[in-house]
Amino acid sequence: xxxxxxxxxxxxxxxxxxxxxxxxxxxxxxxxxxxxxxxxxxxxxxxxxxxxxxxxxxxxxxxxxxxxxxxxxxxxxxxxxxxxxxxxxxxxxxxxxxxxxxxxxxxxxxxxxx
Amino acid sequence: xxxxxxxxxxxxxxxxxxxxxxxxxxxxxxxxxxxxxxxxxxxxxxxxxxxxxxxxxxxxxxxxxxxxxxxxxxxxxxxxxxxxxxxxxxxxxxxxxxxxxxxxxxxxxxxxxxx
Numbered sequence: 417x418x419x420x421x422x423x424x425x426x427x428x429x430x431x432x433x434x435x436x437x438x439x440x441x442x443x444x445x446x447x448x449x450x451x452x453x454x455x456x457x458x459x460x461x462x463x464x465x466x467x468x469x470x471x472x473x474x475x476x477x478x479x480x481x482x483x484x485x486x487x488x489x490x491x492x493x494x495x496x497x498x499x500x501x502x503x504x505x506x507x508x509x510x511x512x513x514x515x516x517x518x519x520x521x522x523x524x525x526x527x528x529x530x
Numbered sequence: 531x532x533x534x535x536x537x538x539x540x541x542x543x544x545x546x547x548x549x550x551x552x553x554x555x556x557x558x559x560x561x562x563x564x565x566x567x568x569x570x571x572x573x574x575x576x577x578x579x580x581x582x583x584x585x586x587x588x589x590x591x592x593x594x595x596x597x598x599x600x601x602x603x604x605x606x607x608x609x610x611x612x613x614x615x616x617x618x619x620x621x622x623x624x625x626x627x628x629x630x631x632x633x634x635x636x637x638x639x640x641x642x643x644x645x
Contacts (some may be wrong), residue, residue, distance in 0.1 A: 447631070458534070459575075459621070459635040472631055504573055515563040515628030516582055521575035 419443065420522035422507050428528045429497065437492040437525045439507030445520070447513050448490040450482060453504040453524070465490060466513055494527075502529045532557050532626050534636035541641050543612045550597070551607045551639045553622035559583075562626035564605040565633065566596065569619040578620075581605055583628070612643045 420441045429435050441448065450462040464472035465484040479501075481493040490507055504526050508519040533556040543549035555564065566578040581589045581596045589596040597606040609616055622636045 449631070456637070458637055459623075459633070461632050464631045466631075474632075506573075506575060508575070513629065513631050515561070515625050515630075516580060518565055518577040518580055519633060520577060521567075524573040526573065 420507055420509055420520055422505075422522035422525050424525055425523060426526050426528075428530060429494070430530050431497055431499075433497075434493070434495040436494065437505055437507075437527075439490040439492075439522055441488055441490075441507075441509040441520070441522075443509055443511070443520060445509035445511045446487050447510045448484060448487075449508040449510075449519060450490065450492055451506040451508065451521075453506055455503075459506070463492075497527075497529045499529050502527055532559075532624060532634050534622050534624050534634055536622055536636035536639050538639045539637075541639055543609075543641065543643055545614060545643055545645050546611055548608060548610045549612055549641065551609070551620050551622075551641065553605045553607065553636060555603050555605060555622075555624050555626075557603075557624065557626040559627040561628040562624055563628060564596070564598070565623040565625070566594070566605075566607045567621045567623060567635075568616075569621060569638070571618070575621070579607070609641075614643050614645065617641060617643045 447466045463482040483491040504524045506524045508521045510517045510519045562583045564581045568576045579591045595608045619638045623633045
């Protein structure tokens with residue numbers, strides 16, 4: 417496998433459910449990111465991990481909880497979400513955090529909250 | 531404030547023709563990076579091309595080139611010899627200052643290539 421893999425591709429959940437999104441990168445990168453993409457809005461950075469440590473949290477509600485057990489895996493734990501949380505959630509990775517390093521994205525998880 | 535503006539919500543181009551997608555940016559930083567990504571309907575964001583603020587030459591990657599005009603703060607993407615598979619959303623993004631983790635994205639341009 418190559419690139420960044422996200423599972424599941426689609427997720428429908430109720431507001432009281434607990435679920436997790438998974439991201440795995442096979443690029444040997446050491447930084448990973450979660451983004452939210454809502455309709456007609458620019459991508460929003462949610463979390464950044466560098467060398468498995470969280471380095472940025474852009475005022476994301478606590479109902480989103482990230483976990484980075486190692487440099488290849490990133491999770492986003494979800495609980496008691498709201499309808500406005502329905503969106504495409506994209507994971508990305510990069511080799512370092514230097515300015516010229518592009519971020520490589522997965523296919524995303526399309527999340528729908530009932 | 532850091533901002534990316536893409537003023538073309540949609541563009542049409544005929545196969546084999548060239549097309550330019552506009553991007554203007556706003557930053558007070560002297561050192562920054564500019565990126566273009568392609569997002570097909572499948573959802574994946576595909577990195578296309580990068581331009582650093584101190585790069586003197588315009589970046590090129592195959593059929594993609596970046597028309598970088600620093601004084602005008604524009605970083606337009608030029609796709610030559612369009613193909614049907616180029617139909618997708620295209621996003622311009624900026625990293626400013628240069629060493630920040632945060633990529634600031636524009637709202638995107640939907641490109642449709644017709645035969």
